[in-house]
Amino acid sequence: LVGVLELATDGTILNANSKFLDLCGYGLQELVGKKYSSLWTVDDLVAETYSQLQKQLKQGGPVDGIYRRRKKDGSSFWINAVYHTITSEDGLPDKVVKICLDVTKEMERIHSRECTLEALDRSCIMAEYDTEGRFISVNENFMSTLGVETTELRGKRLSRIFPALDFDGQRQGEVWKYICSGHVYNQLIVGGASDGTPVWLETSFAPVLSENRSIEKIVQISGAVTDRISKEKDREAAFNRLLLIMNKTNNAVVMTDNTNKALYVNSTFTDMFGYTSEEILGKPPTCILGQAEKSFLKKTRQALNVSGASVCEELASSRNGEHIWVSWLSSAVFNAQGKREYVVSVIHDITDNKVHEILQEKALESMSRGMSTREVLSIVCHEVERIFSDMLVSVIGLDRENERLTFSVSSNADMSKALSGITRITADSPSFKAVRDNITIIEKDIRSVVCPEAMREVFSRLGVRSCLVQPVKLNNGLVVGTISFHYLDPNAPNELQLRIAKIVSRICCIALERDLSRAELRRMALFDAMTGLPKRGMLIANARQILAIDEATGEPIPVALLHININRFHRINNSLGYEAGSEVLKIIVQRIQEVKRNQDILGHLSADEFILIMHGADARQAEENARLIQSVLARPCKVHVTAVVLSARVGTRLYPENGGDIDTLFNQATTAPAEP
Numbered sequence: 001l002v003g004v005l006e007l008a009t010d011g012t013i014l015n016a017n018s019k020f021l022d023l024c025g026y027g028l029q030e031l032v033g034k035k036y037s038s039l040w041t042v043d044d045l046v047a048e049t050y051s052q053l054q055k056q057l058k059q060g061g062p063v064d065g066i067y068r069r070r071k072k073d074g075s076s077f078w079i080n081a082v083y084h085t086i087t088s089e090d091g092l093p094d095k096v097v098k099i100c101l102d103v104t105k106e107m108e109r110i111h112s113r114e115c116t117l118e119a120l121d122r123s124c125i126m127a128e129y130d131t132e133g134r135f136i137s138v139n140e141n142f143m144s145t146l147g148v149e150t151t152e153l154r155g156k157r158l159s160r161i162f163p164a165l166d167f168d169g170q171r172q173g174e175v176w177k178y179i180c181s182g183h184v185y186n187q188l189i190v191g192g193a194s195d196g197t198p199v200w201l202e203t204s205f206a207p208v209l210s211e212n213r214s215i216e217k218i219v220q221i222s223g224a225v226t227d228r229i230s231k232e233k234d235r236e237a238a239f240n241r242l243l244l245i246m247n248k249t250n251n252a253v254v255m256t257d258n259t260n261k262a263l264y265v266n267s268t269f270t271d272m273f274g275y276t277s278e279e280i281l282g283k284p285p286t287c288i289l290g291q292a293e294k295s296f297l298k299k300t301r302q303a304l305n306v307s308g309a310s311v312c313e314e315l316a317s318s319r320n321g322e323h324i325w326v327s328w329l330s331s332a333v334f335n336a337q338g339k340r341e342y343v344v345s346v347i348h349d350i351t352d353n354k355v356h357e358i359l360q361e362k363a364l365e366s367m368s369r370g371m372s373t374r375e376v377l378s379i380v381c382h383e384v385e386r387i388f389s390d391m392l393v394s395v396i397g398l399d400r401e402n403e404r405l406t407f408s409v410s411s412n413a414d415m416s417k418a419l420s421g422i423t424r425i426t427a428d429s430p431s432f433k434a435v436r437d438n439i440t441i442i443e444k445d446i447r448s449v450v451c452p453e454a455m456r457e458v459f460s461r462l463g464v465r466s467c468l469v470q471p472v473k474l475n476n477g478l479v480v481g482t483i484s485f486h487y488l489d490p491n492a493p494n495e496l497q498l499r500i501a502k503i504v505s506r507i508c509c510i511a512l513e514r515d516l517s518r519a520e521l522r523r524m525a526l527f528d529a530m531t532g533l534p535k536r537g538m539l540i541a542n543a544r545q546i547l548a549i550d551e552a553t554g555e556p557i558p559v560a561l562l563h564i565n566i567n568r569f570h571r572i573n574n575s576l577g578y579e580a581g582s583e584v585l586k587i588i589v590q591r592i593q594e595v596k597r598n599q600d601i602l603g604h605l606s607a608d609e610f611i612l613i614m615h616g617a618d619a620r621q622a623e624e625n626a627r628l629i630q631s632v633l634a635r636p637c638k639v640h641v642t643a644v645v646l647s648a649r650v651g652t653r654l655y656p657e658n659g660g661d662i663d664t665l666f667n668q669a670t671t672a673p674a675e676p
Contacts, residue, residue, distance in 0.1 A: 025072035078107035147194035252347035274319030325354035382411035465490040539603035559655040560622035562612040569608035626650040
């Protein structure tokens with residue numbers, strides 16, 4: 001159906017059919033007698049389109065076109081209309097009949113498309129090419145971004161601006177064919193501005209189809225991303241530098257997401273634990289902790305939630321089952337919203353120190369209980385085999401002529417039984433060579449060694465493949481026995497096992513030398529090996545002695561206990577290594593001794609804790625000395641060319657104000673918060 005409107009020659013509305021009335025929203029009575037211009041939009045009236053139409057109609061010919069008109073509610077509608085002038089019998093214009101179709105939806109679509117194109121033209125970098133890849137036109141954004149004019153480019157190939165898009169090349173030629181076959185192609189491209197500056201564009205190439213569906217031209221729509229690419233390249237360069245540093249460090253480094261999935265491991269991690277990066281990435285790296293993994297994760301997550309950092313010592317296992325003691329330092333990485341996004345962990349191999357600590361503690365504890373040398377060595381052997389399940393340990397004692405066995409020890413029942421039947425050292429055996437030449441003997445094939453038949457049967461039954469034998473020497477150089485390590489791996493011993501052998505050998509020497517070195521054992525039990533300072537037990541004994549003397553004289557003298565806690569000392573061990581940490585401890589002791597009085601007693605409780613007993617010091621003197629200690633410790637020091645700045649918290653407890661006995665004072669001093 002079409003709309004029909006009858007007009008007088010002066011533009012007065014005479015009649016309209018229902019379709020036209022539906023289009024404009026008026027009733028017939030509302031229109032008849034009104035001027036047709038009342039349906040025109042303000043824009044068309046201002047543009048004098050109405051007067052032009054009147055002139056064309058007076059000339060007598062039909063007039064057609066697409067026009068915008070105004071509804072009763074003020075909104076617009078579009079019509080495709082033909083105006084016919086009706087003449088009277090004398091040939092003069094009598095009226096005008098307008099026949100129209102509603103094309104509002106089509107015109108709105110066209111208008112929306114034009115607005116979209118206009119918006120793209122304002123916001124995007126745009127160019128048009130023919131099917132040969134030659135410039136047809138570019139928009140203002142293209143010219144301003146790349147510093148060129150349309151006249152410079154028209155007819156030129158797009159490789160003039162984008163050298164990487166040389167479509168004469170085989171690959172790029174295939175890409176251009178792909179686009180010209182009707183497909184859209186997206187690519188990050190780089191162009192050269194007129195001043196030589198690279199310009200990065202996120203680009204889409206899209207074919208424009210003609211009415212017959214043939215390719216008419218190619219349109220390029222791009223967004224400038226040079227700043228983003230520049231920042232990404234800077235971040236990538238910084239990240240690559242960080243990776244280089246992390247791969248050069250002696251510590252294993254691993255980064256995980258919030259679900260404990262590994263995102264990155266450095267080469268030290270793969271070397272230390274024997275896994276390839278492909279085997280670890282995407283999986284929990286904590287799998288190396290075995291049964292301890294669950295408790296480790298619980299402790300670590302709690303610490304990360306509270307302080308954003310966690311430090312744990314755990315027993316890990318390499319891919320081939322080798323045990324490795326590690327110090328695991330985890331630090332949270334938060335996003336802009338303050339939510340934990342990543343966890344970066346630094347893993348340090350502390351096997352040597354830990355094994356030495358465990359074995360020494362076991363040996364000293366056993367000796368302090370009065371156990372025999374044989375019992376002590378049996379405990380040491382058992383502890384080694386507990387930590388390293390792929391080795392067996394045995395110790396034999398020799399007489400002064402190094403011929404007869406004075407005792408033998410092994411935690412393995414079969415080996416212990418075989419050793420008990422041996423009375424003399426076998427000539428040319430590994431033990432014989434170790435004692436004779438005073439060297440370490442390594443045998444890679446246990447089948448070729450000289451040994452008693454009973455021992456050979458044990459080796460075969462237990463699957464022993466190789467061995468290491470070391471002479472056990474006292475401090476005076478006297479060889480008093482041998483310690484043997486029997487390995488199930490034919491490639492043993494590796495570097496770790498060699499270091500462990502030296503550690504165990506030293507512990508065995510201590511046990512065998514007990515009768516000759518009681519004073520040394522007492523010193524180790526009561527004094528710290530690193531600093532030479534009294535340990536807790538010795539400190540308490542000294543303090544009790546001071547109080548006892550005061551009580552005996554009947555003149556109680558005040559005593560102050562200063563608990564000195566070194567802040568963040570574990571970070572020095574983790575970042576610079578335990579050797580550097582030992583050097584720092586010596587510096588700390590030296591500085592405290594510089595300011596303490598001659599009658600004061602300084603002791604070492606743990607890695608980062610010291611106690612200073614001040615005989616005859618009141619509260620004021622204790623506070624002054626505490627501040628003095630904090631001051632001297634705050635002086636920078638240099639350890640292995642690295643500058644280290646220390647700080648300490650010092651807590652003070654006084655006798656008799658805070659406690660009437662030394663145990664109470666010690667408990668208060670070591671458990672109460674120290675002053676910063």
